[in-house]
Amino acid sequence: MNNKFYITTPIYYPSAEFHIGHCYTTIIADAIARYKRLAGYDVFFQTGTDEHGLKIENKAKEKGVTPKEYVDKIIADAKDLWEQLGISYDFFIRTTDEFHVKRVQEIFKKLYDKGDIYKGEYQGLYCVPCESFWTSSQLIDGKCPDCGREVGLVKEEAYFFKLSKYQQKLEEFYEKNPDFILPVSRRNEMLNNFIRPGLEDLCVSRTSFTWGIPVSFDEKHVIYVWIDALTNYITSLGYPDNDELFKKYWPADLHLVGKEIVRFHTIIWPAILMALDIPLPKQVFGHGWLIIDGGKISKSKGNYKDPREYINAYGVDAVRYFALREVPFGSDGNFSEKALITRTNADLCNILGNLVSRTIQMGIKYFSGNIKNKKVTESIDIDLIDTKNRLKSEVDQKMRELKINEALEIIFELLRKCNKYIDDTTPWILAKDETKLNRLETIIYNLLDAILVSTTLLQAFIPSTSEKIFASLNINKRDFNNIYDEVEVFALGNEKPANLFERIKED
Numbered sequence: 001m002n003n004k005f006y007i008t009t010p011i012y013y014p015s016a017e018f019h020i021g022h023c024y025t026t027i028i029a030d031a032i033a034r035y036k037r038l039a040g041y042d043v044f045f046q047t048g049t050d051e052h053g054l055k056i057e058n059k060a061k062e063k064g065v066t067p068k069e070y071v072d073k074i075i076a077d078a079k080d081l082w083e084q085l086g087i088s089y090d091f092f093i094r095t096t097d098e099f100h101v102k103r104v105q106e107i108f109k110k111l112y113d114k115g116d117i118y119k120g121e122y123q124g125l126y127c128v129p130c131e132s133f134w135t136s137s138q139l140i141d142g143k144c145p146d147c148g149r150e151v152g153l154v155k156e157e158a159y160f161f162k163l164s165k166y167q168q169k170l171e172e173f174y175e176k177n178p179d180f181i182l183p184v185s186r187r188n189e190m191l192n193n194f195i196r197p198g199l200e201d202l203c204v205s206r207t208s209f210t211w212g213i214p215v216s217f218d219e220k221h222v223i224y225v226w227i228d229a230l231t232n233y234i235t236s237l238g239y240p241d242n243d244e245l246f247k248k249y250w251p252a253d254l255h256l257v258g259k260e261i262v263r264f265h266t267i268i269w270p271a272i273l274m275a276l277d278i279p280l281p282k283q284v285f286g287h288g289w290l291i292i293d294g295g296k297i298s299k300s301k302g303n304y305k306d307p308r309e310y311i312n313a314y315g316v317d318a319v320r321y322f323a324l325r326e327v328p329f330g331s332d333g334n335f336s337e338k339a340l341i342t343r344t345n346a347d348l349c350n351i352l353g354n355l356v357s358r359t360i361q362m363g364i365k366y367f368s369g370n371i372k373n374k375k376v377t378e379s380i381d382i383d384l385i386d387t388k389n390r391l392k393s394e395v396d397q398k399m400r401e402l403k404i405n406e407a408l409e410i411i412f413e414l415l416r417k418c419n420k421y422i423d424d425t426t427p428w429i430l431a432k433d434e435t436k437l438n439r440l441e442t443i444i445y446n447l448l449d450a451i452l453v454s455t456t457l458l459q460a461f462i463p464s465t466s467e468k469i470f471a472s473l474n475i476n477k478r479d480f481n482n483i484y485d486e487v488e489v490f491a492l493g494n495e496k497p498a499n500l501f502e503r504i505k506e507d
């Protein structure tokens with residue numbers, strides 16, 4: 001059985017410290033990676049940084065340091081952020097890594113030898129902060145459509161990749177692989193707005209800056225961003241000179257990217273791979289943006305806080321949960337501290353935290369922490385038990401469709417039902433009647449059982465909270481293999497559980 005799963009985030013520009021938008025993609029990739037690991041897959045989860053280019057060269061100059069010194073500092077900071085967020089990446093690639101530099105040069109040479117890269121002259125409108133060339137029709141009011149700044153006319157000798165040659169092959173690939181791009185709307189956009197109108201050859205080298213990977217056979221050229229950056233997904237696996245990991249993990253199962261770089265991942269990247277004669281990734285998911293006050297969170301606009309401030313104030317799982325739950329995956333959504341607080345209070349504190357603490361406290365108070373299923377079942381239990389029994393397969397289905405927020409919604413639906421079940425069965429009244437103790441124990445057992453199944457799933461999304469719940473239940477961590485194994489006796493011990501989430505003041 002081939003049960004590997006290779007998932008990637010974009011490699012981010014370390015031009016400034018990372019913001020909540022970068023956390024968004026990375027948290028989601030992490031949750032998917034963890035989910036697959038719990039399901040028994042051999043997962044390779046990669047993230048990293050895209051370190052070359054004029055923008056970083058300029059930033060370093062401003063600071064009076066070398067580009068490498070400049071990025072090193074930001075990358076150390078990024079790694080600290082990922083650690084604080086519990087990002088379980090298997091590999092962090094830097095485009096300045098020596099192996100990457102060497103392999104990119106080999107790939108470039110391969111494409112050149114094949115005739116898919118040739119020398120020509122480039123002329124275009126260039127936006128320095130975005131490192132993007134634009135055609136005049138793409139400009140908005142004569143300015144860069146991404147950041148709204150001035151663009152300048154640039155003319156230089158350059159190498160080109162024969163993207164036009166792959167137009168038809170790309171169309172055929174899209175036809176045969178309807179799930180290649182998700183959501184479907186982005187697939188249609190790529191086909192109708194870019195591929196069908198015709199693809200132009202792509203400029204893949206520059207002479208206007210030096211902070212990049214030199215073309216090995218023509219050193220005044222540096223390899224321009226897309227061949228340098230996109231190839232990170234294969235150089236990390238050893239391509240082209242070492243095929244051990246490459247054989248094992250390629251093709252990628254899922255490239256997660258923001259919607260603004262879907263085009264690069266679904267047109268340019270597949271064409272490069274076709275030219276190299278290697279298989280295409282199975283899927284590219286283009287997600288929406290977190291927006292602040294109607295605009296994209298942006299390093300150049302500086303309209304954000306360091307994500308660690310949110311982690312310190314509200315806990316890592318509040319931030320993770322918000323990223324995973326708040327916005328339908330694929331759409332744009334609003335980010336604000338207020339929304340983060342509201343979401344944390346409503347779900348993590350009122351539903352999850354409250355349920356776990358009430359249930360465990362009742363278990364301790366009424367049964368000294370030892371709860372067995374006395375099987376005094378009533379009809380009111382059926383819905384709860386059925387929902388719990390269906391939970392895993394329903395969440396699986398949502399995760400297959402990458403409807404991450406809906407996966408969490410279903411888990412929280414069960415937790416909400418548990419809270420209602422407590423209100424409806426009124427354990428505190430049963431506890432006063434000696435003859436009802438077996439019924440009471442069954443109720444607590446059902447609650448603990450539902451919490452256990454939910455927590456097993458929640459590990460992928462909010463791992464540190466899940467760990468605390470396992471500890472309170474006094475049960476070893478489970479994975480999806482044994483998620484429904486029956487617990488004979490819950491032996492909770494006698495310690496009052498720590499509060500999972502404190503209610504945050506909303507003003």
Ligand code: ME8
Pocket residue numbers: 009010011012013014020021022024025050229230232256257258259260261288289290291296297298
């Ligand atoms: O594009 N909301 O790097 P980058 C959601 N180096 N996601 C956001 C976001 C927001 N407001 N802001 C950023 C690059 N992101 C290239 C990629 S890949 C071979 C090269 C996330 O630092 C989102 O995933 O600009 C987006 O695609 C990525 O960060 C862009 O990061």
